[in-house]
Amino acid sequence: MAEAASTDFLVIGAGIVGASCAAFLQREGFSVTLVDRDEPGLGCSFGNAGNFSVGGVAPNALPGLPWRVPRMLANPLHPLHVDWRHFPAALPYFWRFLNNSRRSRVEQIVPALHAILSRVFESYEMLLGAAKMADLIRRNGKLYTYETAEAFAGDQLKYELQDRYGVRREVLDGNAAREMEPALGPSVAKAVFWPDYGWTVSPHRLTTTIVEDFVRRNGILRRDAVRGFEVGPNGPTRVLTAQGSITVDRVVIAAGIWSRELAAELGTTVSMESERGYHLSMPNPGVKFSRTVMSYDRFITITPMEEGLRVSGIGEFAGTRAKPRMELTEKVLHHARILVPGINSEGASRWMGERPSTPDSLPILGRSPRYPNVFFAFGHFGLTLGAVCGRLIGELAAGKPTTIDLKPYRADRF
């Protein structure tokens, strides 16, 4: 294909993050092209658990966690998997993860997580408007279950951190949890209910709705694979694609886990690993849920989506080139059957996706440290943070003061 007409902004990646960036940039008055090698919303944004955990101010790396890792890896039913062939390549990431679990680092990360999480729903509402928001996003909370009192007691740091920011919660016993979600089985001994969390009935439709609106407002959607860049003294001037090239003024890299290679091509090394997760989507689950439920002990999340009951889990570090190990969904199913004894998985579809995980649980967001015309928007809790990341990129590009300070998310923090 010949060279496409030039555009103010080229956004690479039409997942939830890229779609949101494109839509907010368009609202700031820029001409925007959104490019993806696939149809929009079919990357990691397709199959996630659909949760907006807006009070999740505790990062994944917390003090004490590293000491539990050997036990996790030794347990064949634990969701954590490391492909040892990938271990040497992932070592710097694991080292940073360990480093970020120090109390002093956690104290720096928590306010940065809170700042960005506090803008989630308002940012989605800016994009979707009230009617589509109500259609796609439910705000009736999240239930988090525990099977032993010890497990609950061991998780208190998370609640201490949430208390600092007034994250509302109710502590329930097993019976109260089953009253709320009757499909839960007798293994649930305790639960925490966060009334202010939310979830989407379809992560895929959430992304495609934003993209369709972007196209309706004259945004350009192009299906093409980005292969590289032609870089001048001030940054990329042309993006090279499978079908030709695109002259660009400014570029947003929002390609999920694949952003790492694109950022590297533009001179910035970021610490990010593919944390592969899996789901089963059950068309006839035989049980009903009215909200999303997550199990502390089993590391699975259950979400009643419009495509079926989705049960997701697993954190597998195997790199981006390894084949999916669909047999890991059996482990998800094993745990689901204990948590929800009546669950029927007949006819379930199975999926694997690549979480773009950072070692400090913060996204990588803002201008590239190398080139002023390159913007980064990727990494961590992408569904939750999609709209707020898009909004911040829009503000930054327009030269407005950003709603929150972007320093903690800069790419050169690693």
Ligand SMILES: Cc1cc2nc3c(=O)[nH]c(=O)nc-3n(C[C@H](O)[C@H](O)[C@H](O)COP(=O)(O)OP(=O)(O)OC[C@H]3O[C@@H](n4cnc5c(N)ncnc54)[C@H](O)[C@@H]3O)c2cc1C
């Ligand atoms: C099992 C599981 C459960 C999860 N649950 C949650 C949850 O409950 N809440 C939450 O907030 N997050 C959750 N996540 C994480 C979340 O899904 C991701 O963080 C998010 O979808 C990332 O969105 P993205 O737009 O950055 O990336 P993606 O959706 O992966 O989009 C990237 C896009 O870039 C395109 N692309 C890549 N390279 C190129 C190229 N060279 N040229 C053109 N296009 C390219 C891809 O085709 C893709 O469409 C979960 C993840 C998994 C796996």
